[in-house]
Amino acid sequence: MDRPDNQERLVAMHQMLFEMARGNFNSRIPLSSYDDELETLVVLINMVAEEMKESIFHSGFINTHSTPEFITQTTLILDENYCIKSFTPEIIPFLGYSENELIHQPLATIITTTSLEHIQKLLDVGVSLPTIVALDFTTKACLSVTVSCSVGKLINRSEIILNLVTPVKPDLYYPMVSESENEKQIKTRKVDAFLIQKLYDYILAHLEEPLPSLQLLARKFGTNEHKLKDGFRHFFKTSIYKFYSHARLKRAYFMIEHTAIPLKNISVMNGFNNYPNFSKSFKKYFGFSPYELKRNEVDFTPPEED
Numbered sequence: 001m002d003r004p005d006n007q008e009r010l011v012a013m014h015q016m017l018f019e020m021a022r023g024n025f026n027s028r029i030p031l032s033s034y035d036d037e038l039e040t041l042v043v044l045i046n047m048v049a050e051e052m053k054e055s056i057f058h059s060g061f062i063n064t065h066s067t068p069e070f071i072t073q074t075t076l077i078l079d080e081n082y083c084i085k086s087f088t089p090e091i092i093p094f095l096g097y098s099e100n101e102l103i104h105q106p107l108a109t110i111i112t113t114t115s116l117e118h119i120q121k122l123l124d125v126g127v128s129l130p131t132i133v134a135l136d137f138t139t140k141a142c143l144s145v146t147v148s149c150s151v152g153k154l155i156n157r158s159e160i161i162l163n164l165v166t167p168v169k170p171d172l173y174y175p176m177v178s179e180s181e182n183e184k185q186i187k188t189r190k191v192d193a194f195l196i197q198k199l200y201d202y203i204l205a206h207l208e209e210p211l212p213s214l215q216l217l218a219r220k221f222g223t224n225e226h227k228l229k230d231g232f233r234h235f236f237k238t239s240i241y242k243f244y245s246h247a248r249l250k251r252a253y254f255m256i257e258h259t260a261i262p263l264k265n266i267s268v269m270n271g272f273n274n275y276p277n278f279s280k281s282f283k284k285y286f287g288f289s290p291y292e293l294k295r296n297e298v299d300f301t302p303p304e305e306d
Contacts, residue, residue: 009038016045025052040235043193078160082107082116085159096140112136112144122151123160129153135164195221196231203244207251208271211244249285252278256293263290 012029028049029042074090084105092099095110102109108116115135122131130152137145149164199221203211217240218225232240248270255266267278267290283289 005032006038009042013038013041013045016049020045020049020052025049035234047193074164076107076162076164078107078162080158080160082120082160084109094139094145095137101140110137110139112138119151119160119162123153130161130163135162137164192227192231193235195223195228196235199228199232199240200236200243203240204247207244207248208269210271211241214240245281246285248272249282252282252290253286253293256290256295258296260295266290 009032016027016029026049028046031042032039074094075088076084076091077086079085084102084107087102091097091102095102097110107119112135115137118133118135122129122133130150132148132150134146135149137147139145147164149162152161152163153159154161199217202220212220214225214229218228221228229240232238232243236243238246252266252270255261255269256263259266261269263279264275267275270278272278272281279289279291286293
């Protein structure tokens with residue numbers, strides 16, 4: 001925290017938070033080359049702004065402080081096999097691909113699997129066309145962009161027409177590193193943050209089950225063990241296993257305090273094989289046994305002895 005440029009980083013964070021408080025979620029704080037707590041906060045603030053912007057965009061709310069501009073009537077023409085036959089020039093700067101990289105390529109090259117299946121379903125079930133849907137496109141930089149799109153067909157022809165509106169990329173705050181390097185870092189850090197968020201959500205949703213090995217978790221989330229382990233420690237300042245163990249005990253604490261469920265049942269519901277192990281872990285973490293925790297249930301009968 002003693003580096004001279006940390007003051008500039010704090011100022012950028014204050015500016016960002018102030019803009020968010022005013023309802024402007026279009027700006028982003030460029031990432032630095034440092035790997036410290038300030039950088040973690042920058043990544044999280046950028047993530048919050050991105051999520052808020054997406055939420056506001058889909059709700060139809062107009063941001064009076066900084067309303068995004070749009071390029072309208074960007075068009076893609078597909079054949080019956082969902083390959084790109086032609087398109088208007090606006091699609092090139094929007095996705096970052098060259099003309100040769102798009103023409104005659106499968107639509108799956110630039111759109112998510114879920115969105116492609118959505119289009120196919122609309123056409124297969126005979127929905128009245130054209131119809132408006134939200135589709136997730138993937139840029140050459142591997143970023144996902146959600147846009148409103150009209151799906152239609154030509155009369156007496158097999159071609160499929162996609163008309164979409166494409167948002168202009170918002171300006172960033174003053175750069176702390178070169179633009180190309182900064183964009184690369186933003187992409188890497190954002191991918192890492194979402195990966196660790198998925199792992200975090202998975203652990204909390206499976207507290208009643210044994211924690212899979214690091215190798216199995218890495219395979220499940222499509223990454224390597226080192227990235228998963230170091231990424232989790234970077235964002236949560238603890239190991240994956242400690243987080244899992246403490247989360248189980250915290251949930252057990254809440255269940256003991258607010259429910260009438262027997263202690264042995266609570267231990268099983270939180271992934272412990274037997275009550276003695278649960279009681280021992282509980283006492284080590286909280287400083288007292290589950291039996292000593294006061295229960296708020298009026299009609300609760302005395303719990304089992306330790």
